[in-house]
Amino acid sequence: MTTRFEDVAVGDEIPGLSKVVTREDVKRYADASGDQNPLHQDDGFARSVGFPGIIAHGMFTMAHLTSCVTAWLGDPGSLKRMRVQFRSVVLVGDTMVAGGRVKALDPSTRRAVLDVWVAVERGGGTEFPIKRSEAEVQLA
Amino acid sequence: MNQDLIGKRYPPVPFPVTAERVRAFAEAIGDSDEHVPPTFATVPEIASLDQIIGDPDLNLDYSRVVHGEQEFEWNRPLALGDELMAECTIASIRARGSLEWLVVETELRDAAGELVVRTIDTLIVRGGDSG
Numbered sequence: 001m002t003t004r005f006e007d008v009a010v011g012d013e014i015p016g017l018s019k020v021v022t023r024e025d026v027k028r029y030a031d032a033s034g035d036q037n038p039l040h041q042d043d044g045f046a047r048s049v050g051f052p053g054i055i056a057h058g059m060f061t062m063a064h065l066t067s068c069v070t071a072w073l074g075d076p077g078s079l080k081r082m083r084v085q086f087r088s089v090v091l092v093g094d095t096m097v098a099g100g101r102v103k104a105l106d107p108s109t110r111r112a113v114l115d116v117w118v119a120v121e122r123g124g125g126t127e128f129p130i131k132r133s134e135a136e137v138q139l140a
Numbered sequence: 141m142n143q144d145l146i147g148k149r150y151p152p153v154p155f156p157v158t159a160e161r162v163r164a165f166a167e168a169i170g171d172s173d174e175h176v177p178p179t180f181a182t183v184p185e186i187a188s189l190d191q192i193i194g195d196p197d198l199n200l201d202y203s204r205v206v207h208g209e210q211e212f213e214w215n216r217p218l219a220l221g222d223e224l225m226a227e228c229t230i231a232s233i234r235a236r237g238s239l240e241w242l243v244v245e246t247e248l249r250d251a252a253g254e255l256v257v258r259t260i261d262t263l264i265v266r267g268g269d270s271g
Contacts, residue, residue, distance in 0.1 A: 019170065032161075032168035034186045038203050049204070049266065058207035063169040063179040076175050076217060083211035083260075 068098035188226035
């Protein structure tokens with residue numbers, strides 16, 4: 001079942017999706033994607049360039065955000081466009097929470113544009129590894 | 141980085157969308173492999189991007205790269221069995237302070253030559269001058 005245009009209003013929030021990031025996740029993503037940047041593999045290297053340890057791939061975080069949006073849509077093929085800005089890192093042990101809110105609806109195409117983000121709680125505050133980002137989706 | 145390379149288009153890289161690659165990717169992101177995950181498009185993109193990363197004329201230190209922005213436009217979902225060609229172009233290179241930005245556009249076309257996915261990838265090179 002794909003989410004129907006008539007069931008959506010501007011301002012609606014889509015259900016959030018949480019995931020704890022493990023070291024194994026980052027290793028598996030490096031192998032599956034082919035991105036072998038040492039920032040994602042080598043703690044010593046990551047520290048030498050100013051991070052507390054290895055960081056997750058931005059694309060791993062974007063994939064999680066995409067899962068959140070397509071779970072709400074009901075059909076991964078309904079995702080037409082997504083543009084994200086990576087604004088903060090995701091560290092091993094972080095809990096990523098992906099979310100989104102309907103920003104605009106176009107009745108002529110039955111498409112919606114969503115504000116989308118990924119948040120992590122760290123050091124008593126909330127950081128946004130992905131923010132000021134958007135997705136365009138085709139509703140049924 | 142060498143700004144003379146702005147506009148350089150690299151030879152298309154063939155990329156078959158195989159069950160093995162899709163399964164490995166879906167497992168890595170915790171998705172179902174009943175479909176090709178939308179961001180699987182990054183895998184052929186990276187296969188093509190390797191030409192830029194390794195281009196001796198560009199002078200890019202990939203170990204200093206972080207991902208700044210990413211955009212995908214899907215004309216249709218990727219499908220198992222797609223025989224893609226991934227063709228990347230350097231859209232822009234700019235510098236400010238100790239940071240440099242490299243923007244790469246990649247087109248993924250199917251065997252019929254139809255554009256399936258277009259990607260725009262913004263890479264940020266940290267402190268590229270000091271090292």
